[in-house]
Each structure stands twice: as structure tokens, then as C-alpha cells.
Amino acid sequence: MKVINLHQEENEVIALAVQNNRQAQQWIYSKYSPRMLSVCRQYIKDLQLAEDVMITAFMKVFVHLDRFEKRGSFEGWIRRTMINECISYIRVQKKVQFIEDSVDFEEMDSETEIQFSVEDIQNLIDSLPDGYKVVFNLFVIEGFKHKEIASMLGITEGTSKSQFAHARRILKSKISNLKNQEKNY
Structure with a gap:
């Protein structure tokens, strides 16, 4: 040995x-x-x-x-x-299913800075439906392009973009809610 x-x-x-x-x-x-x-x-x-x-x-x-x-x-x-x-x-x-629909890709605004812990961010991402979460992680965290994600998951590029847009919209809403809760305290 x-x-x-x-x-x-x-x-x-x-x-x-x-x-x-x-x-x-x-x-x-x-x-x-x-x-x-x-x-x-x-x-x-x-x-x-x-x-x-x-x-x-x-x-x-x-x-x-x-x-x-x-x-x-x-x-x-x-x-x-x-x-x-x-x-x-x-x-x-x-048995995650990816729903194909078209959603316009909108830019996320960064009007107000708010600090979150890594745990808070992970909890926000965990709250996403599985299909959204997988695409979000592959795109944002791993840096894959939508074409690569589509190939990996066996979906269309449009579905990947749509899943990402939905995930972003949900996260944006949850972040807004957290900001409002923070303002009220």
C-alpha cells in the first residue's frame, strides 16, 4: 500500500x-x-x-x-x-415537469439594497417549485446558458427561459415581501 x-x-x-x-x-x-x-x-x-x-x-x-x-x-x-x-x-x-409557455424576460431592478444571509437566500430558492429551482440554479449559480440547460433537462430553450423568468418573478415578489416586513419593524 x-x-x-x-x-x-x-x-x-x-x-x-x-x-x-x-x-x-x-x-x-x-x-x-x-x-x-x-x-x-x-x-x-x-x-x-x-x-x-x-x-x-x-x-x-x-x-x-x-x-x-x-x-x-x-x-x-x-x-x-x-x-x-x-x-x-x-x-x-x-417527477418534475417543465411547463412550456412564453414569458417575456424582464430585468430585475436593484432599487434598494437589502442584506440576506446565505441561509435566507437558500430558503428563498428552496421555496421555488422544483422545475423553477433547477433551471434557476443551473442558470444563475452554475452559469449554464439556456441552450445548455435545455439539452441537460430534455426541454426546449424557450421552456428554460420561461422557467427562469417564473423563478425570478417569484423570488422578486418574496424579496419585496421581506423588504416590506423589514420596513414595518
């Missing part, structure tokens, strides 16, 4: 992990699991379920580690696996 020096290059650790070296796999898991749990939590409200999905996704990471082509960042590759696993989980468990 080889001992892994903590300062080894990540590529060396990846190469060892491809060979099923458990210490290398543990190093990868330990390094990336906190951030990946946050990614899964963005899509799945229940922390324990998010952790289960993350563990399942890490198993897929290790099974398919030889497919990592070292063109982009390793963390980005793992993150994409996490997102795909979250989407799969949501589809299977919740």
Missing part, C-alpha cells in the same frame, strides 16, 4: 485513484466533498438526501475517473457529475 504525500500533484492522486487506490480516493473525497455537498444542497432541500445523492455521485466519479480528460478543472468535472446526479434524483423522486 502506497502512502500519499499530501503535497502530491492532483494529477498524481487522480492517477492513483484511477487504479482504485483507496487512499487517493479518500483524499479526493475529503478535499471536494464539502463543496460538492453544497452543490447538491442547492438542488435538494433535505440535507441528508443531498448527502446521499453526493455519495452516489462520488461513486460515479470514481467508477468513471478514467474518463476525466484533464482539459478543464477536476473540480468542475466532479461538480458536473454532482449536478447531473441531482437532476437524475429529482426526476426519479419528484
